[in-house]
Amino acid sequence: MTALPAALTIIPPNHPLVGRVSPPGSKSITNRALLLAALAKGTSRLTGALKSKDTVLMAAALRQMGVSVEEPDATSFVVTSTGRLQAPEGPLVLGNAGTAVRFLTAAVATVDGTVVVDGDEHMRVRPIAPLVAALRSLGIDATSESGCPPIVVKGNGSFGKGRVEIDGGLSSQYVSALLMAAPLGEGPIEIALTGSDIGARGYVDLTIAAMRAFGAEVEQVDAGTWRLQPSGYRSTDFAIEPDASAATYLWGAEVLTGGTIDLGVAADAFTQPDAAAQAVIAQFPNMPAVIDGSQMQDAVPTIAVLAAFNNHPVRFVGIANLRVKECDRIAAVSTELQRIRPGLAEEDGDDLIVHADPGLAGQTLPARIETYADHRIAMSFALAGLRIGGITILDPACTGKTYPAYWDMLAGLGVKLEPAE
Template sequence: MSLPIAQITPVTMPLTGTVNLPGSKSVTNRALLVAGLARGTSRLSGILRSDDTKYMMAALRAMGVEITEIDDTTVEVHGTGSLKPASEPLFLGNAGTAVRFLTAAVALVNGDTVITGDAHMQKRPIAPLLETLRAMGVDATSETGCPPVLVKGTGNFRSGEIEVSGTLSSQYISAIMMLAAMGDGDTRIRIGGGKIGAVGYLHITAAVMRAFGAKVVFESEIVISAGGYRAAEYPVEPDASAATYLWAADVLTKGKIDIGIAPADMNQPDAKAYDMIAAFPNMPAQINGSQMQDAVPTLAVLAAFNETPVRFTGIENLRVKECDRIEAVHAGLTAIRADLASIEGDDLIVHADPSLAGQSHPCLIDSYADHRIAMCFALAALKIDGVRIEDPYCVSKTFPNYWDVLRGLGVSVDITQP
């Protein structure tokens, strides 16, 4: 099946303007779930409206949570402190946060729940989370180790000492953390498989939980007290991952793009990418991406124009995102020029060449239906003629108006239909 293609005309002038960023996907989906588990009416402002958050809201509604939409970025969530059985399987597209968080949360349902997603999601591993849930007394199974998942909930689970695998995704630990507050006793979570990569996301989870009355303490273990959640008013901060594209576009074009918030005022891990971007065109020779994983595609494309090569390490978890992002970024860079990037183990090496700017390298970038791949290669197209991006509307996952934002900054974006 033919897909739409985005063609961007390279810019010759600095990009300037003001951009209203979407809310954070990571924070929005955590806040929606916790508000859904709380007793009373919570008001969430600044939320992200995207495919991922729509799937989360639809799933919560299917389990009896009433959600009132006040305006484009504000909702009221009316929680009862429990979830009801859904009449149909919960289809969650390719929303990793929704699938993983809800796989744990539906242990609270007194009945069977099937959680599934699209073809991409059905290739994303979830077995370590299921193993942990089974250790907590929850009947959770999958025939393939990926969705679809069947959880036979009883309305409760076993609190106490729990070990969670941190080898693949911090979302497994976040899922257990949010569930643990609903137990009848305190829970101590140990991280198995070595240190967790994106530990910053665990602190986001803890911050959201605390805002709704939960007690979370980080010691040698993560200690979560029983007691559930209470309704709250909660503002969702702008999305740091989305900000990386604007920061990179700013330095690439020597522009002045105002996103209305300073990196230091963001609590999300990807905000750390700002320092790497601000160093352009003298980015570090090695960047450990473990604590800013969603920013790595942005940084890698920017590194193509750097003065010197950049090696990205600590990024093995990128292989189990919406697609294998190490391979996808490598494929896109080498489509522009065959020697522009290489892979060694799980490291991505970008062989920088500042003279790329202003050159013509006609190519079609496969986005792999991954929003981050589509958005990061738009940056390459700002400076290289002939770069086209397949399936550009996949950005609806987290940044639905991305192409309009670029147009508002003066970029010519033409999307042709098949």
């Protein structure tokens, strides 16, 4: 599907979805690997990579800072660097790519010069103050007037040294950003959490694994403290695993239609936190009455749409961080489920309650789903269209942020998609 219309109506297939689908590469790992390769001296080859809006924006920003990023094929990057980023001629404009904005905000402190890290109107309301405060505590001149992008960083060529504390409650990406920049310090750097809460801690483990692959020396002092040596990075060849968040849509399509979709990789082979969603999805239509989404945040919209067809209501807890994603995903999921059927969902503080109704399956309930420029809202609610007639997804092209071939994938499994006005 080369050119997407303004809206797509999904025609319920009325048959099990069966086939082989290779999920795209992990966005989270691809953007980590791109940055680490740019901070390493020499040439690194990244295979199995995701080519999507977020990773294209990261690659473009690195090119602005003097890094050679070649793309020999659809799933590879070849990154050649001196091991140091150069001051770009203009701002780094990163759309709504949270990983790119957070990671580069810390990394550009190692530039000798001033760098402006910015995003689009959606990114400009996503908080970054805890990361800016942590950078300032290291003696780095970083400012953000609104507590959100744009951020102005006046680097002096080093990441400093000593101890830095960070509140990771809003986003684990703040912690990952500091961790990845720390090996470029003047001396050892200790990074400590100010509290026990951290958004999706598994992504910090993902960061450390990638850092070690590029030669970083990371010591886990205790559950909330890491010590890093000024080792720098060395170039390497790095294989990127498929995206677990993308896999959740395939697992969801499988259980909703009673089908069998071969992903070519077992759920327990993923290292990404969202892979934990498979164990929950596999219990459909008897998923737990309470689901803690704190460590699989990007999978929550997928599971919430499945919950609409569950045999009993589901309360999602531990998901407050979803309010500061590409959109307020708690509000968005609740609003759009209620658009399908009034009373189908509600917000209770920062919890989301889905009032399950297995009888929805097979009905025609025309609904035009607002996607809020959020790829995960679009892809999750497409699953509702596999069992309910009349589901139309607005702005389907927003899936290009992480899964450009999403609609082609559904069509390849036999799902009919019709352009809508």
